[in-house]
Amino acid sequence: MKDQGVIQKKVCMLGGSSVGKTSLVKRFVTGQFSENYHTTIGVKIDQKSQCVDDIELLLVLWDVYGEDDFQKVRASYLQGSAGYLLVVDGTRKETLAVARQLHTLAAQSMGPVPYALLINKHDLSESWQVDSEMYEDLASNACLALPSSAKTGEGVELAFAELASQMLKV
Amino acid sequence: MGVEDPYSEILNIFEALIFQVESATQYHTMSVLPRWYPTSLSSDHSSADPREFVQKSFFLQSFLQEAEEFWQAHDQGKLQSGLWSEQALMGDESYLEATALVQKGQRFLIIQRYQPEMVTIQPVLQKARENHLAHGKELEVRKDVEAHLGSQLAESEQIRDDVMAVLEHLKLATVMIDENSVVTYASPAVFHQFAIDTQSLVGGLWTQVLPLIEEQCSRVQEQMTLPEMGRTSVAVSLQKKQKPWLEIEVEVHDDPRDQRRTILFLKDRTEIEDLRRQLIGHVHFEKLIGKSPGMQDLYQKIQEIAPVDVPVLIQGETGTGKELVAQALHRLSARKGKAFVAVNCAGLTDSILGSQLFGHKRGAFTGAVSDHEGYFEAAEGGILFLDEIGDMPLTTQTTLLRALQEGEVIRLGESRPRKVDVRVLAATHQNLQNLVEKGKFRSDLLYRIRVARLQLPPLRERREDIPLLSEAFLGQARAVTRKFEVREISPEVMQILLQYPWPGNVRELKSTFDFALIHCHGAHIQISDLPPEIGGPPAVLVTPRSSPRGEREEILAALEQVRGKRAQAAKLLGMSRSTFYRRLSDLGISSEECSR
Numbered sequence A: 001m002k003d004q005g006v007i008q009k010k011v012c013m014l015g016g017s018s019v020g021k022t023s024l025v026k027r028f029v030t031g032q033f034s035e036n037y038h039t040t041i042g043v044k045i046d047q048k049s050q051c052v053d054d055i056e057l058l059l060v061l062w063d064v065y066g067e068d069d070f071q072k073v074r075a076s077y078l079q080g081s082a083g084y085l086l087v088v089d090g091t092r093k094e095t096l097a098v099a100r101q102l103h104t105l106a107a108q109s110m111g112p113v114p115y116a117l118l119i120n121k122h123d124l125s126e127s128w129q130v131d132s133e134m135y136e137d138l139a140s141n142a143c144l145a146l147p148s149s150a151k152t153g154e155g156v157e158l159a160f161a162e163l164a165s166q167m168l169k170v
Numbered sequence B: 001m002g003v004e005d006p007y008s009e010i011l012n013i014f015e016a017l018i019f020q021v022e023s024a025t026q027y028h029t030m031s032v033l034p035r036w037y038p039t040s041l042s043s044d045h046s047s048a049d050p051r052e053f054v055q056k057s058f059f060l061q062s063f064l065q066e067a068e069e070f071w072q073a074h075d076q077g078k079l080q081s082g083l084w085s086e087q088a089l090m091g092d093e094s095y096l097e098a099t100a101l102v103q104k105g106q107r108f109l110i111i112q113r114y115q116p117e118m119v120t121i122q123p124v125l126q127k128a129r130e131n132h133l134a135h136g137k138e139l140e141v142r143k144d145v146e147a148h149l150g151s152q153l154a155e156s157e158q159i160r161d162d163v164m165a166v167l168e169h170l171k172l173a174t175v176m177i178d179e180n181s182v183v184t185y186a187s188p189a190v191f192h193q194f195a196i197d198t199q200s201l202v203g204g205l206w207t208q209v210l211p212l213i214e215e216q217c218s219r220v221q222e223q224m225t226l227p228e229m230g231r232t233s234v235a236v237s238l239q240k241k242q243k244p245w246l247e248i249e250v251e252v253h254d255d256p257r258d259q260r261r262t263i264l265f266l267k268d269r270t271e272i273e274d275l276r277r278q279l280i281g282h283v284h285f286e287k288l289i290g291k292s293p294g295m296q297d298l299y300q301k302i303q304e305i306a307p308v309d310v311p312v313l314i315q316g317e318t319g320t321g322k323e324l325v326a327q328a329l330h331r332l333s334a335r336k337g338k339a340f341v342a343v344n345c346a347g348l349t350d351s352i353l354g355s356q357l358f359g360h361k362r363g364a365f366t367g368a369v370s371d372h373e374g375y376f377e378a379a380e381g382g383i384l385f386l387d388e389i390g391d392m393p394l395t396t397q398t399t400l401l402r403a404l405q406e407g408e409v410i411r412l413g414e415s416r417p418r419k420v421d422v423r424v425l426a427a428t429h430q431n432l433q434n435l436v437e438k439g440k441f442r443s444d445l446l447y448r449i450r451v452a453r454l455q456l457p458p459l460r461e462r463r464e465d466i467p468l469l470s471e472a473f474l475g476q477a478r479a480v481t482r483k484f485e486v487r488e489i490s491p492e493v494m495q496i497l498l499q500y501p502w503p504g505n506v507r508e509l510k511s512t513f514d515f516a517l518i519h520c521h522g523a524h525i526q527i528s529d530l531p532p533e534i535g536g537p538p539a540v541l542v543t544p545r546s547s548p549r550g551e552r553e554e555i556l557a558a559l560e561q562v563r564g565k566r567a568q569a570a571k572l573l574g575m576s577r578s579t580f581y582r583r584l585s586d587l588g589i590s591s592e593e594c595s596r
């Protein structure tokens, strides 16, 4: 497909609507954040290269609809993923349940691939609603679980880097 | 496919990338490169190989696997990818959609780019399609199309079939017009989509054979005189039996083979228009907001009652929007261009209300310094809305009854009746039947005004509409206070709004937002911004922390008070949420206990 030689890995962004998936990708790919909220329509594909111990990796990030529309997303969009980022909005604990559903769906269509769990919007600490006990189940199998912020960049690089290195090991 | 072939040239106008698919690796390009084709792949459009596009797109590579399965399993039909965007490939965030089409075993891959406005319409269209499907309509239409296309295809050359199949998919009804304004060709889609017999079109002057009114023809004609680049599409409605029937859009193109000839594309907008109306209708109806079953039911009844020229009694608690219902009835009635006069009957004495409604002659009473026409006369030809009719004094009721029965009013101090043609709508929050029993309301008047009745549900019975209403009121209050930075309602506030009993109904909700906006600093409306009766500490105070009661009891009491809402309970106890959760688990309070 692309230039031979560079290893490509497909990564899906999964999480309820408005948890910050699109913003996290944007922060990771362009280093920017914008407050404007644009509902992602369909599938949005971005890419960024990432080095893991001198090995260059092209991460192809698939950002799909929010959970509300997830029934309409073909399971095939998830197929071929080498890993995924599961995103929860730390200021809305109800997004945990959505993440759980998507996690199950992902396991079905991707098999046991590595994933990182991000509890996003950590900059909004005054309205924080979740603590680690509430997502223990999701965190226990994740290669990394940590609070993040697309706004400040907290945790973003780390999550993608860790996920990339886990995907290489598989 | 030869360039001289007229049909393949038509395909070029669609600005789509079209391939005929031989096998998983063999593609033939059927169209020239669309203008949106990324320059990164072709500095020179003529030498670029569009197959590169397919190879470079991560999305298409994935979609093709699915398409392959589809093509193998089907002989007829299509598979659509849904919208996607791929910045690294396109250089921008534009949306694309791919379609795997198979027609009589021939496979095609079509890639279209959507205008930004199309993207907003897309979900609407999607819904429309689902609706159609639900009604089994699509199936019927498709059968019809297939049958018709089948016979057409049988007698055409293969190459033409291919183009036709693609054209048909693109759902474009095409009409070709020669230099003498004569229709030379009309595509099958003209027939399928608009039920216009294509045979009746061919050979006639387009201005005569197309079912358009003159004014619309001249608007289309106007576009023909403009250079291709400067044209816009024209919205017109096809006529049937001299009545507007289908809303369509006409796009005017030059025939690529001969500039003097024209190709018209007719695009069906009805589906979109209908659906937009329907969707909007679900959430808004005139100025009423709400998608709950109660409101849907009300919208339905308003539509039924409005055209029937009888009095209507609108019942509902205070603040539910009775006047909005009256306004909706007005706009949907035959009296819509005429007056709408609203009078509140509450708190007025018999003589003042009487003179306001029926008018008075100069000197009829102290202070009547000039002749005065009453609201009845002011509403001539239109609608008089009598709010709080239950508060109307008995004497006025008697006069009103006569006015309704005779269709005439007599100004106070005069004896000459004046004819009036007014439809009366009345509203009340009271139970008029009870008032009749207490002798406070005339039963004959009641029977007269409640020929038709509408009942507005209280807000607490349609809580599902609270988020929608809140959004609307937030927007209104934001505009009034010019605090555009206030963007959201915090989840805790929404929780409270959803649970509050709203004795003042929608009006109270609206004023809550007016209040909150004034007090809000920052992007989110917080609990502290709400009026005290709504957001303030609950009336029953929780025992302070220093009480001898154990912490466990204290937490349980707080939880009980806020019906298990932990975030609120934490606030109530002055703890941060994480501390609160920790205490819950330390004290072994289970979630069942929380929600008890």
Ligand SMILES: Nc1nc2c(ncn2[C@@H]2O[C@H](COP(=O)(O)OP(=O)(O)O)[C@@H](O)[C@H]2O)c(=O)[nH]1
Pocket: A015, A016, A017, A018, A019, A020, A021, A022, A023, A024, A034, A035, A036, A037, A038, A039, A040, A066, A120, A121, A122, A123, A124, A148, A149, A150, A151, A152
């Ligand atoms: N404060 C804050 N806001 C965020 C953060 N991430 C996303 N948002 C905002 O949350 C909203 C939804 O984000 P978006 O990325 O579109 O969510 P998606 O639906 O999951 O793709 C937008 O208004 C973002 O600006 C974050 O880390 N902190």
Ligand SMILES: [Mg+2]
Pocket: A018, A021, A022, A023, A038, A039, A040, A063, A064, A066
């Ligand atoms: Mg998104």
